[in-house]
Amino acid sequence: MKPSETSAAWTSQRNGDKLAFAFDLGNASSPAGSFSSVGCAASCHSNLGSSVMYPSSGKVDIWNWDLALSSPLGYAVDMVANTDSLSHDNGNRLYYRNSNGNTGRSGPAYEWDGSTQTVTLPNGQSSILDPAFYLFNKTAFIGNIQRGDSIYQSATPPGDCVSCHGSVGQGGSSSIINTISQNKKSRAALMASMDNIADMAPYWLPLSQQDRDDIVAYLRGLSGVPGYYLNTPDGSNADIKAISNLTPIQVKNAMLPVTNVHTVYQLLITRKLNTTNTDDAQFDLTTQRSYTFGVALMDNDGKNHIGSLKETLIFK
Ligand code: HEC
Known part of the structure; x- marks a missing residue:
């Protein structure tokens, strides 16, 4: 429904x-x-x-x-x-609500910290939780989503991500960046990957660390963040x-x-x-x-x- x-x-x-x-x-x-x-x-x-x-x-x-x-x-x-x-x-x-406020609509408190999410199941076996779907090893979610949005949409570089990736990351002359598979990369890994894309240099490299964190917060909003984080029960x-x-x-x-x-x-x-x-x-x-x-x-x-x-x- x-x-x-x-x-x-x-x-x-x-x-x-x-x-x-x-x-x-x-x-x-x-x-x-x-x-x-x-x-x-x-x-x-x-x-x-x-x-x-x-x-x-x-x-x-x-x-x-x-x-x-x-x-x-x-x-x-x-x-x-x-x-x-x-x-x-x-x-x-x-599990607990991954929310930075009182409602599920306030935005996430946490994101994946980039470390392998190995968990021990009650039967003694171990399992690795895919960060595209599950949040277990977590770190504080940082960045101002609204600010990230405005840099992303700006008409001229730096920023202007919209010109190649579309207004909501749906893809354009360059790739789709609003899928949950983006969650398989930690924030640091995603930024390192963007640092190395030559076409993106004029748009991305001049941005401050704060700008970058704000843009990644916006990108996380496009690809989705798990609404709950998992926790070993007792x-x-x-x-x-x-x-x-x-x-x-x-x-x-x-x-x-x-x-x-x-x-x-x-x-x-x-x-x-x-x-x-x-x-x-x-x-x-x-x-x-x-x-x-x-x-x-x-x-x-x-x-x-x-x-x-x-x-x-x-x-x-
Ligand atoms: C001139 C075109 C262009 C612009 C503008 C641009 N990108 Fe890209 N972006 C690319 C290309 C090329 C790739 C590599 C993948 C591909 O071939 O589509 C890429 C890849 C990415 C990826 C995927 C990285 C990964 O490892 O999964 C992200 C995220 C991304 N861009 C974000 C941004 C952001 C944020 C901005 C604005 C600061 C931006 N891009 C501006 C061309 C562009």
Whole structure:
């Protein structure tokens, strides 16, 4: 679903593949009924027809695997929906908003620092996160985007980048520079590369360091900066582990502005029956062998999801 806001400021769609489970955590209920009788309808929509994810009493444990925000680090997000909020479990979270202000439209606080983003997954394997999509090793985002824009668009050099690369980096007599692949270069590497392009010398070399930083801030705006940065979770946020056979190529295809072409992939989610954390549903097989739960699937779309309201998990 397209957001109704304008695209005049920074924006992030928050779309991506997600798979969410909901388990009762303290007798959740809504006008639709109790969790044990109606499943997810007790948790997700206290006012039926609204998209508010809160029960009207009790709490619900939400397990949310997210292609962009939890999968790269090998987890599913662990959350609790209670009567007035949907909040993360205790501990360091898997991701934080990459914003320098109070809203997602304020612009990024961080960008990639240029170092290889090697992470250790909960299963002990290591993985390298592609900076085109994921922000993990970060440094402060610097530069004045508006100033960079005006130097970029100036009618005469220095600046005047528009004459070869187009008004929004879409390309012209020279290359397209507004693609996410630009994020594979750190700020320093991108500047060094520009220093060495002979055609660009009169336009780029006379600029001050401040001018250059402002232009790169503008270029980052054109190519996009991850709207969240990832973080190694701990405490109750590290309870739900996930492995999938999703490859970066499939992720890349899913993010291209064409139809969603990624094919089938599989996902294995594991969690201890008893985490001993108070913000988790526990499974005590000595007292109870069947548990009501709900499941929802988001196919590259956070708002329109399909779900089953009531499922039963039976331990045999
Ligand atoms: C006279 C034409 C011209 C102008 C003006 C120009 N460039 Fe370029 N730019 C090039 C050429 C040529 C390349 C090399 C790639 C290609 O062949 O298109 C390039 C490449 C780039 C790249 C890609 C570098 C990389 O390693 O990925 C960036 C970014 C870039 N230019 C930014 C700018 C900025 C910012 C300005 C304004 C200060 C600017 N360019 C002005 C011709 C130009």
